[in-house]
Amino acid sequence: MKVTPMQQSLISHFGEMGSRWGLNRTLGQMYALIVLTEAPLNADQISDALLISRSNVSMGLKELKSWNLIRLHHIPGDRKEYFSAPQDIWEIARTLIIERRKRELDPTLTTFRNALLEKPSNSADEYTQQRVQDMHDLMEMVTIWSTELQNMSSEKLSTLLKLGSGISKIIDAKEKFLKK
Amino acid sequence: MKVTPMQQSLISHFGEMGSRWGLNRTLGQMYALIVLTEAPLNADQISDALLISRSNVSMGLKELKSWNLIRLHHIPGDRKEYFSAPQDIWEIARTLIIERRKRELDPTLTTFRNALLEKPSNSADEYTQQRVQDMHDLMEMVTIWSTELQNMSSEKLSTLLKLGSGISKIIDAKEKFLKK
DNA sequence: TACACTTTTCAGCAATTTCTGAAAATTAAA
DNA sequence: TTTAATTTTCAGAAATTGCTGAAAAGTGTA
DSSP: OOHHOOOOOOHHHHHHHHHSSOHHHHHHHHHHHHHHOSOOEEHHHHHHHHHHOOHHHHHHHHHHHTTTTEEEEEEOTTEEEEEEESSSSHHHHHHHHHHHHHHHHHHHHHHHHHHHHHHSSSSSHHHHHHHHHHHHHHHHHHHHHHHHHHOHEEEEEEEHHHHTTTTHHHHHHHHHHHHH | OOOOOHHHHHHHHHHHHHHSSOOOOOHHHHHHHHHHHHHHHHHHHHHHHHTHHHHHHHHHHHHHHHOOOOEEEOTTTTOOOOEOSSHHHHHHHHHHHEEEEIIIIHHHHHHHHHHHHHHOOOHHHHHHHHHHHHHHHHHHHHHHHHHHTTTTTTHHHHHHHHHGHHHHHOOOOOHHHHHO
């Protein structure tokens, strides 16, 4: 399993960025390799290409599975497991949104709700609850959005994103419409 | 500087989540404390409240400054520096979007563009470039969106988010309109 | 069932990140 | 200026995270 120079530079970059994401270097590299290679890969090929141990690949694949980012294939006459990324880049994006929400937002929303259920016993807690309420409301809306995106087809998601700078105008139009 | 139990549990949670974000535990705790406390705080108070060294607070504040997440105050007759978070939670959200884009998206977009400028010398690179192109297009749209959000007032941002599940209908309406 | 092949687990080592105390630098009042 | 208060820097210690090889577990074929 050899990697072209072009692929190598992309893999390295994903490795460096991996840590800025919730992933780590190796996971970033592994996913870059899988995404950029047309044919599904087995664990030994990944281990080869990235010069990391077979067991590390196994753990990485486990993590990628838990993120729902890879698909499993079987090749007739070969007992090894082969992995690929979804063809549709929008599907990958959608998965990332869902999984990051699960990990980054949901637990916090729960903590906020618990804090809001308590009775403030002094003015410091009153202020605290007020701020928690604000953060809660914002996060809840983001969650609703992400659920919405989750159920959107790639086509619709694409349309929405292409709206880009048009979005402001749409809001204006809506405001106007409602006021009339 | 004492922290109420309610504040303490929120601070701990932010600490744990801090690592899932690009921050780290201490940074998460520091920002929770600053956000949840009404009066601006000085470094010694933060050090006290969170039981971390003064120098660690100094480094944390430096980081929070670089993220544009805190405001500096001076109290007459006091030489210490006091820090607070913006009152408007939407402003904080906007800042986070901008800063995360800078750190998580922009460098990758540059790498993608460089890869697309190269001439593919074999079919593996052809496939690679095709996938990079897809990812590039998607990321560019996300970037445009985030620029849009960056320039939106808190009110407008709020309206947009409240749109929530209405967004699908708006897209449908727009599609229909364009086709007629 | 026995077997060869493949994947997973995990204890311990390695690398990285985070934190601290001491010292240096900065700041502003006297 | 000098001095005292405050903030910042940074080398090394501590803690955390990541990686490996060896062994265990799992899987399908004969």
